[in-house]
Amino acid sequence: MNRKTGFRFLIRIMERWKNTARSFGEVSNFRDTSIEEMESALAKYKGGEVMLSKEYWNEGIAVIYLNHPEKKNAMSGKMIVDLRKCVAELESFKDGKAVILTSKGDNFCSGGDLDFVRASGTPQGGFFMSTIMHNTLKRFRNLPLTSVSLVHGPTLGGGAELSVYSDFLLAADNVKLGFVHGKMGIMTPWGGTTRLRQLLGERKALELLLGSKVYSAEECLQFGLVSKVVNTTNRLDEALDYVRQLTIHHPSIVRAYKTVTSHYDEEQFEKSLVLERELFHPMWGSELNTAALNKNIKHLEQKK
Numbered sequence: 001m002n003r004k005t006g007f008r009f010l011i012r013i014m015e016r017w018k019n020t021a022r023s024f025g026e027v028s029n030f031r032d033t034s035i036e037e038m039e040s041a042l043a044k045y046k047g048g049e050v051m052l053s054k055e056y057w058n059e060g061i062a063v064i065y066l067n068h069p070e071k072k073n074a075m076s077g078k079m080i081v082d083l084r085k086c087v088a089e090l091e092s093f094k095d096g097k098a099v100i101l102t103s104k105g106d107n108f109c110s111g112g113d114l115d116f117v118r119a120s121g122t123p124q125g126g127f128f129m130s131t132i133m134h135n136t137l138k139r140f141r142n143l144p145l146t147s148v149s150l151v152h153g154p155t156l157g158g159g160a161e162l163s164v165y166s167d168f169l170l171a172a173d174n175v176k177l178g179f180v181h182g183k184m185g186i187m188t189p190w191g192g193t194t195r196l197r198q199l200l201g202e203r204k205a206l207e208l209l210l211g212s213k214v215y216s217a218e219e220c221l222q223f224g225l226v227s228k229v230v231n232t233t234n235r236l237d238e239a240l241d242y243v244r245q246l247t248i249h250h251p252s253i254v255r256a257y258k259t260v261t262s263h264y265d266e267e268q269f270e271k272s273l274v275l276e277r278e279l280f281h282p283m284w285g286s287e288l289n290t291a292a293l294n295k296n297i298k299h300l301e302q303k304k
């Protein structure tokens with residue numbers, strides 16, 4: 001390679017690196033970044049909200065709503081940070097007995113907000129997102145509250161991962177639930193693999209993840225993923241009735257049982273999440289992921 005060719009090659013490499021160094025401000029030692037800095041990096045990606053309702057607080061029941069209707073409740077960076085704040089508040093809900101995780105609008109969650117996904121698509125961005133989401137969902141799981149996810153309509157990718165971090169999963173009869181990440185050229189970024197392995201065992205977890213099939217309510221029930229199918233229109237009332245049957249005892253009893261069950265295999269769970277993040281984050285913004293993402297975005301644009 002002569003000097004001129006070599007120089008052009010170097011320019012091409014630099015251009016490619018510059019294009020991938022997105023607004024996260026790429027640094028080589030990103031693993032040393034504090035949680036607070038990761039949170040503020042994610043919070044820059046606006047859109048939607050995650051809010052905590054205290055409508056049933058006097059019964060010891062909290063409700064968390066995802067709300068991003070213009071994007072089918074896709075999770076933006078800001079919503080990821082909102083969710084974290086809701087979990088932090090519930091860690092102080094001392095008389096609490098239960099929490100329902102659900103959504104406003106006509107579906108639960110269509111996964112990561114694809115605009116946020118594209119803008120944050122580098123291994124560093126993936127490491128930040130996974131670190132924050134793993135920590136948040138682990139803390140959500142460890143809340144001494146009976147937790148129920150109530151899903152309806154499209155519940156895809158990251159939305160499916162969110163849904164399985166509760167103790168119980170209730171699906172409306174119009175649900176379409178799928179771990180479609182493989183089609184995006186990635187594995188689960190939010191801890192879904194670890195949680196499915198723990199909940200369903202190796203074989204069923206692999207079937208959901210490797211097949212990336214989108215399941216109906218009945219199929220989710222048959223598969224053992226969902227505890228109950230509810231009527232889409234009355235879903236929240238049915239979920240409240242379900243929760244009330246699991247919170248008949250004094251808060252101290254409910255919280256004690258949940259503390260034991262959620263901490264039973266904590267060490268192994270933590271190790272598995274670290275491995276999942278190590279394997280996922282280099283995939284974020286990879287050529288495979290970028291090609292799949294662009295195809296997905298083009299498909300959505302063509303529907304307009």
Ligand SMILES: CC[C@H](C(=O)O)C(=O)SCCNC(=O)CCNC(=O)[C@H](O)C(C)(C)COP(=O)(O)OP(=O)(O)OC[C@H]1O[C@@H](n2cnc3c(N)ncnc32)[C@H](O)[C@@H]1OP(=O)(O)O
Binds near residue numbers: 184
């Ligand atoms: C981090 C986790 C991981 C990742 O992101 O890499 C994943 O979550 S992988 C899975 C990513 N999600 C998807 O692939 C779902 C994409 N969306 C759809 O397939 C459809 O929108 C569907 C099935 C959710 C709903 O279809 P429907 O025909 O009912 O509605 P539209 O498609 O017209 O959507 C309405 C409106 O919402 C916008 N939209 C939907 N999903 C997303 C999303 N994930 N991110 C951003 N925006 C989304 C869609 O573009 C439409 O916008 P509009 O401006 O009204 O045309």
